Amino acid sequence: MASYKRVLVGLDLSEESSQVLQKAGEIGQAFSADLSLVHVIEPLTFAYGGDIPMDLSEVQEQLQSQAKDQLRKAAEKLNVPAERQHVVLGQPATEIHRLAEELEVDMIVIGSHGRHGLALLLGSTANGVLHGAGCDVLAVRVNVE
Template sequence: MSYQHILVPVDDSPISYAAAEDALSLAKLSGSQVTLLSVVAVDPFVGVDFYKIAPAITDYFMQAESGAKSRLEELQQSFVNDGIDVQTKIYHGAPAEGILYVADEVNADLIVMGSHGRTGVKKLMIGSVAQAVLAQSHIPVLIVKQ
């Protein structure tokens, strides 16, 4: 099967970089367009006004945004160097929700993402973004594991 548009959610983990490398290989084989996505998580239980008055929180989000932009620019360059049509996006909100939203927004027909492989209590406490995306996505999801 040939994919036209691959969505690649990335964070600062080695597994997400491995997923980006796999997506790059797939894009080269199928001539796919790629969207690289970074999600800056926002706590849904805290109002926006709180972030405006809490300097430490504001600083945290500014650093997270800056880190996401740098990560995306670095990865984007590797795709450009291989002649792949690539764009970047930053989504603010819940990770799984953001991935699914952007997949629809860019009309992706494949999501390639890493899974940190958490198990047991860590998975229960932190949750699994990859599992949530896999369960809710209406398009194929390729999970790259460590």
């Protein structure tokens, strides 16, 4: 079995993130691995295609501030230090790959909602991370309650 020393945990900060955190904590404990947490915020211009003639930078800053606060609270549960908490702006799968390479992680842990039908055809962040990662990826099946 592979030995994991550095694990990157991708969180969407939804209620289901606690399930991903729990599994990551178990892996961290089992392998005495260092955990890093990441939340990727897609720029609002991506979501709206730049068609809205307004300055969204203030809203973007508020989203980043809220995400940092939520990630800090999640990190406290597993004693992940501030220097291993990352809130980044960009396309989720791309940024998770970039950070995983930068941090030289052995494993990425991410949540998977197990979508079917059209959502499956369109792809998901977990699928994007899985197919472009240079290390092992654990997709934790989250139960939506």
